Amino acid sequence: MDATIATLRRNSLDVAAARRRCLGYRRRILDISQQVGALHIAPAFSCTEITDILYNNLMRRETDGGYRDVFLMSKGHGCMIQYVILEEQGVLSRSDLDAYCKPNGRLGAHPDYETPGIAASTGSLGHGLGMATGQAYAEKLKNSDVLIYCVLSDGEFQEGSTWEAMMMAANLKLDNLIAFMDFNDFGGLERMSDGHPAFYPLVPKAESFGWEAVEVDGHDEAAMHEAVMARRGGRPMLLVCRTVKGKGISFMENVPIWHYRSPNKEEYIQGLKELASAPL
Amino acid sequence: MRNRFADTFYELGKADPRLCVVVADISPAGSIAKFRNEFPRRFVNTGVSEQIMIGMTAGMAQRGLKPFAYTIATFTLYRPFEMVRDDLCYQNLPVTVVGIGGGVTYSTLGATHHAQEDVAIASAIPNLSVVAPCDPSEVEAATRWCAAQDQGPVYLRLGKAGEPDLSKAALDPWVFGKVRRLREGRDVCILSYGPIMKRAFALAERFEASGKSAAIVSVHTLKPLDREGLARILQTYAHVVVIEECAPNGSLAMRVKELAWDTDVTCRIDAFTLKDAFIHCYGSHDDILDAHGLGVSELTARLGLQ
Numbered sequence: 001m002d003a004t005i006a007t008l009r010r011n012s013l014d015v016a017a018a019r020r021r022c023l024g025y026r027r028r029i030l031d032i033s034q035q036v037g038a039l040h041i042a043p044a045f046s047c048t049e050i051t052d053i054l055y056n057n058l059m060r061r062e063t064d065g066g067y068r069d070v071f072l073m074s075k076g077h078g079c080m081i082q083y084v085i086l087e088e089q090g091v092l093s094r095s096d097l098d099a100y101c102k103p104n105g106r107l108g109a110h111p112d113y114e115t116p117g118i119a120a121s122t123g124s125l126g127h128g129l130g131m132a133t134g135q136a137y138a139e140k141l142k143n144s145d146v147l148i149y150c151v152l153s154d155g156e157f158q159e160g161s162t163w164e165a166m167m168m169a170a171n172l173k174l175d176n177l178i179a180f181m182d183f184n185d186f187g188g189l190e191r192m193s194d195g196h197p198a199f200y201p202l203v204p205k206a207e208s209f210g211w212e213a214v215e216v217d218g219h220d221e222a223a224m225h226e227a228v229m230a231r232r233g234g235r236p237m238l239l240v241c242r243t244v245k246g247k248g249i250s251f252m253e254n255v256p257i258w259h260y261r262s263p264n265k266e267e268y269i270q271g272l273k274e275l276a277s278a279p280l
Numbered sequence: 281m282r283n284r285f286a287d288t289f290y291e292l293g294k295a296d297p298r299l300c301v302v303v304a305d306i307s308p309a310g311s312i313a314k315f316r317n318e319f320p321r322r323f324v325n326t327g328v329s330e331q332i333m334i335g336m337t338a339g340m341a342q343r344g345l346k347p348f349a350y351t352i353a354t355f356t357l358y359r360p361f362e363m364v365r366d367d368l369c370y371q372n373l374p375v376t377v378v379g380i381g382g383g384v385t386y387s388t389l390g391a392t393h394h395a396q397e398d399v400a401i402a403s404a405i406p407n408l409s410v411v412a413p414c415d416p417s418e419v420e421a422a423t424r425w426c427a428a429q430d431q432g433p434v435y436l437r438l439g440k441a442g443e444p445d446l447s448k449a450a451l452d453p454w455v456f457g458k459v460r461r462l463r464e465g466r467d468v469c470i471l472s473y474g475p476i477m478k479r480a481f482a483l484a485e486r487f488e489a490s491g492k493s494a495a496i497v498s499v500h501t502l503k504p505l506d507r508e509g510l511a512r513i514l515q516t517y518a519h520v521v522v523i524e525e526c527a528p529n530g531s532l533a534m535r536v537k538e539l540a541w542d543t544d545v546t547c548r549i550d551a552f553t554l555k556d557a558f559i560h561c562y563g564s565h566d567d568i569l570d571a572h573g574l575g576v577s578e579l580t581a582r583l584g585l586q
Binding site for chain 1: 324326327332334336337338340341342343344345362366367370371
């Protein structure tokens with residue numbers, strides 16, 4: 001086994017610092033929203049804490065600072081939060097984000113494989129968990145201890161392909177695969193729990209497919225941290241993370257139009273004000 | 281073809297621990313069963329789940345392995361089409377997608393099992409190389425190339441079992457991306473690929489009987505197409521015949537005619553493809569090819585031969 005494993009480190013969880021970071025990420029995304037006609041703000045805000053805890057707490061680093069574990073954003077439309085974190089970490093540059101969705105840039109509204117920090121091209125829903133399953137299996141074959149973290153939308157669990165991956169990951173006993181479902185309860189058209197009652201309950205479905213599964217508050221990093229630390233292991237794990245689409249900006253929360261809309265100047269200023277007065 | 285693929289893969293797999301095979305509930309033929317017994321972790325059966333078969337191979341390739349996905353051609357390409365396109369081709373990963381029973385090989389199973397447009401569809405996707413060997417020895421050469429290459433995804437289209445060895449007397453070695461002369465001739469050149477190549481040989485005999493010397497060329501790599509090699513053939517021969525087991529739209533025939541226009545050649549071109557139709561008939565592979573209008577006697581008549 002690789003000698004560097006002994007030197008892997010995980011940051012300890014500082015909840016107040018995490019809150020400050022997440023406010024900063026949301027502010028940065030609002031800033032970027034003023035450069036482009038449209039972007040996926042609300043889907044990024046619902047998984048802000050999930051993405052933060054992965055990059056800043058759960059994923060282990062090598063001694064050279066690079067990540068040993070893998071982050072795969074299956075809900076590709078949420079990638080804005082990943083971009084701003086990769087920018088903060090120096091993996092992407094400020095000029096990369098300034099050129100977001102512009103012809104001279106390399107960042108689009110969905111992540112593209114081989115862009116620094118991006119583990120897979122996603123955007124079409126229902127692909128990420130299959131690739132993550134293959135990645136986790138490859139690490140098993142290589143006898144490595146690398147963990148594959150995959151963030152999915154709840155809508156992706158309406159894709160049959162996601163359930164093919166759920167079955168296979170459990171069959172292969174991939175205890176190195178940890179998936180986070182961003183359970184914000186909104187599809188593009190409607191509240192999922194209104195239109196698709198048979199979709200629930202979620203935790204028993206995952207458990208019956210052979211996964212370890214827990215439901216947690218997806219904006220509570222301490223709760224998510226505790227859930228992952230309490231992992232029993234021996235099989236893949238799913239955290240069903242209850243979240244609010246557009247979390248942090250009152251007029252965006254649970255309002256479908258913010259799935260893919262840029263705030264105008266007035267809304268932008270209002271949003272910044274709300275973030276500035278948010279409790280830490 | 282299937283057995284030669286299995287033998288070759290087994291031999292290569294013994295030497296390269298990165299080679300894996302992911303199947304979707306297809307019984308492993310011949311040496312693939314041996315591979316499974318000797319390297320059980322490198323053989324994965326996803327069950328009747330083709331989307332995860334392709335998705336997994338993408339993830340495995342991203343983490344440094346060299347996977348082959350393997351099942352019946354319709355299920356390897358059509359059912360998980362978006363996974364082939366997005367996961368393998370968009371990301372340009374070195375995964376070989378093996379389709380068994382390309383064309384209408386599964387002649388008794390109906391059109392659900394006829395991959396009659398596979399070459400056309402696969403050729404339309406950026407980054408995807410398309411290789412269709414005509415006999416077991418071409419299968420072996422193609423499999424070796426697929427296992428060694430790192431450039432991107434490949435659709436490797438195979439027949440079934442029992443195909444005759446047609447390239448024994450080939451004038452050229454098998455080289456990826458290059459047309460290959462299987463038989464010399466002066467007056468006519470017949471272009472073909474895949475198991476229907478046997479009909480190219482039958483047609484060549486009819487030409488000979490009519491006093492015309494017919495060459496046969498294996499266009500085993502459909503993408504990238506050897507435009508230079510084909511242009512030379514179009515310039516050299518007064519008469520070029522294409523016979524293939526693929527629907528007309530997106531066929532080799534269509535591309536050869538396009539090339540003829542692009543290169544200003546004036547040779548006669550006769551193109552014989554599958555019909556743009558689902559054939560509701562059952563029988564041997566030969567019966568289904570005949571039903572698609574590709575019977576040797578019918579072609580002989582259409583070519584004005586005796």
